Amino acid sequence: MNYNATLDFLYSQLPMYQREGDRAYKADIGNIVELCDYLGHPERGLQFIHVGGTNGKGSVSHMLTSICMEAGLKTGTYTSPHYLDFRERIKVDGQYISEQEVVDFVQLVSPIIPSVRPSFFELTVAMAFWHFKQTGVDIAVIEVGLGGRLDSTNIIEPLVSVITNIGLDHQQFLGNTHTAIAREKAGIIKRGVPVVIGETQALTSSVFIEQAASQLADIHFADQLYSAQFSDQNAIILRDGANEFNIDAPIYAEYQLKNISTAYGAFKVLQDQLGLTITHFTKGLENIAENSPMIGRFQVVQREPLTVFDSAHNAEGVGILFQQILKLPYRKLHIIYSCVHDKDIESIIQLLPKEAHFYLTELSIPRKKPLEELTTVFQNNALAFTTHESPKAAVQQALEQANPTDCIVAMGSIFLIAELL
Structure with a gap:
């Protein structure tokens, strides 16, 4: 073998x-x-x-x-x-x-x-x-x-x-x-x-x-x-x-x-x-x-626009991540988000910046949270979003929409970051 x-x-x-x-x-x-x-x-x-x-x-x-x-x-x-x-x-x-x-x-x-x-x-x-x-x-x-x-x-x-x-x-x-x-x-x-x-x-x-x-x-x-x-x-x-x-x-x-x-x-x-x-x-x-590189931990992959990949996937991790993100001097915030189906998304969504635009996508693993479930939760919380067929498509769209002084953050799952790297 x-x-x-x-x-x-x-x-x-x-x-x-x-x-x-x-x-x-x-x-x-x-x-x-x-x-x-x-x-x-x-x-x-x-x-x-x-x-x-x-x-x-x-x-x-x-x-x-x-x-x-x-x-x-x-x-x-x-x-x-x-x-x-x-x-x-x-x-x-x-x-x-x-x-x-x-x-x-x-x-x-x-x-x-x-x-x-x-x-x-x-x-x-x-x-x-x-x-x-x-x-x-x-x-x-x-x-x-x-x-x-x-x-x-x-x-x-x-x-x-x-x-x-x-x-x-x-x-x-x-x-x-x-x-x-x-x-x-x-x-x-x-x-x-x-x-x-x-x-x-x-x-x-x-x-x-x-x-x-x-x-x-x-x-x-x-x-x-x-x-x-x-x-x-x-x-x-x-x-x-x-x-x-x-x-x-x-x-x-x-x-x-x-x-x-x-x-x-x-x-x-x-x-x-x-x-x-x-x-x-x-x-x-x-x-x-x-x-011993720390992959997916506030990983800056691009400077203009500032693009950060982070594996934050639970309420504590998400809260701490955005404490720092919200201090940054950006014009507009773009967030690529996906998660696994057993994640407590209701507690996480309360910690997400309401003024951001979200690019929702679906993971390519069986444990994925279906895109239709994500969209329902984001609609119920009156968050602005678009949907995308894959994590890479979501990032590409965010890069096309952002200007150099914006900030792009991909987060929500280790598996999301793995698909983007």
């Missing part, structure tokens, strides 16, 4: 959350345990950083990857989903797993696939552990897929657990309240393993404090200890008590400032264990575009 045939098998024969949603989600870790047992438990003996949370966990994972790389550590990274290339999910020192290694892994585990019946996600997590063991990484940064307690990544014993924040997303799996979701995400807190919480939130802090206490784990709230802001020259100023560090990094989104503080909290915990220095931290952020 060649690489394309292998990908076709992964995409079409295994339950895949991006394609099928609820049907592909498995709320237990039994399958990943069976897979890793078959592989000789490649995850054992490796050093890990485990990163969860509702928003920002991917960005923090990329930041920590780049920081570790600057320290000369051979660094594995597992993130999901991918945008353009399946192999984005599994990297060592920024290099994708090779096509041949993907083929080799699937052939290796093929004898047990019929009996275990793993999901697409479970198989890719096992592939990551196997690849990191094969390549002999010094440290691996692992992003949680969904939730935490029952996520396939949660069989690792990390050096530090990181939880960025809690928002309302994937409620059908994790619960309908911030507290319920926090309990699921707190499941990555391990016995005796320090945990860094990115944001102190009234509804969730006690959940993390109680879970950390029950696991005898030191807990650090990054936003209570550190802060980051942009200077007048658009550099980043990071403050740690009386210490102040200036970082000239290619990071432009205000929402990334909280993620920087969170990454710094993890850095502080790991400093002695991994031999990290503040230079490694600052260089890690400054060189992140080369080391």
Whole structure:
């Protein structure tokens, strides 16, 4: 089986959350345990950083990857989903797993696939552990897929657990309240393993404090200890008590400032264990575009008109995105929007700028929100919109309608951004 045939098998024969949603989600870790047992438990003996949370966990994972790389550590990274290339999910020192290694892994585990019946996600997590063991990484940064307690990544014993924040997303799996979701995400807190919480939130802090206490784990709230802001020259100023560090990094989104503080909290915990220095931290952020690019996070793809692609897809993420967008000096705002069918669009639509013109389109995945449903919601909320047959057609129309001083934003789904890149 060649690489394309292998990908076709992964995409079409295994339950895949991006394609099928609820049907592909498995709320237990039994399958990943069976897979890793078959592989000789490649995850054992490796050093890990485990990163969860509702928003920002991917960005923090990329930041920590780049920081570790600057320290000369051979660094594995597992993130999901991918945008353009399946192999984005599994990297060592920024290099994708090779096509041949993907083929080799699937052939290796093929004898047990019929009996275990793993999901697409479970198989890719096992592939990551196997690849990191094969390549002999010094440290691996692992992003949680969904939730935490029952996520396939949660069989690792990390050096530090990181939880960025809690928002309302994937409620059908994790619960309908911030507290319920926090309990699921707190499941990555391990016995005796320090945990860094990115944001102190009234509804969730006690959940993390109680879970950390029950696991005898030191807990650090990054936003209570550190802060980051942009200077007048658009550099980043990071403050740690009386210490102040200036970082000239290619990071432009205000929402990334909280993620920087969170990454710094993890850095502080790991400093002695991994031999990290503040230079490694600052260089890690400054060189992140080369080391571990953050695709689809306030990604500026054009300057005139200013065109931004962002993967914001839940109420918290959308609200934070437009806090910054609305501060920009534009003449008119054009928004390309689409989402998956299980997204709580009613809460999101209240956060969208009413004066914008919307270009509605439909994703090319089975989980798409049908265009007719989108138009009904936008009509009911008296928003100005046009409809377009594809995301690329929507962007093209926005570019034709905009003048150089306008602003174009594409948002609403990771899968929308993937189709545009």
